[in-house]
């Protein structure tokens with residue numbers, strides 16, 4: 001079971017250090033924290049497994065504002081999220097660029113949490129399966145069922161909205177994704193201590209990607225504890 005916290009654009013080094021200082025994750029669950037770039041070194045130094053929130057496909061070059069996989073490795077960062085829906089929605093990320101980032105990160109020895117998921121409109125118009133299929137296939141066709149690849153199923157309508165997929169809906173989507181590529185699948189979308197148990201208990205839910213609730217030590221710890229309990 002893997003619980004990953006996506007801090008989005010919250011917490012600079014000082015707040016990251018305060019979080020790390022107070023955070024005591026339980027045994028029996030893999031925990032990853034994904035801070036903004038500026039706080040990566042702080043979280044690495046605190047001894048927490050650290051992933052970036054994005055990574056470029058080139059090793060170096062004229063790509064202003066970007067960071068490469070080898071630079072992340074040099075810092076002690078162990079992986080990266082790619083294709084988060086906020087990158088897809090606000091920064092022009094496409095299935096093609098997500099696949100390129102995934103290839104580069106895996107080739108550099110990093111782990112990857114690749115995000116997929118349908119928008120509300122796609123969900124309501126019955127296009128969920130085709131959208132998720134195309135997103136997953138583009139990653140699978142680029143890297144296969146790589147041992148350091150994890151998919152996060154994050155229905156866009158559930159991210160930061162307080163709405164969650166029902167446990168049955170999450171289970172169905174995860175089983176579908178695993179029929180396309182046999183890798184662990186995390187659920188993401190308003191996971192909090194109150195709903196973690198029912199979501200993480202589903203047989204094809206291998207963990208969670210947690211946004212808002214990962215910013216507060218108490219709620220992130222509670223989700224990690226639930227995962228450890230279910231795992232045991």
Ligand code: PEP
Nearest residue numbers: 159160188189190211212
């Ligand atoms: C996320 O950022 O990946 C996420 C799932 O956010 P939230 O938990 O806040 O919905």
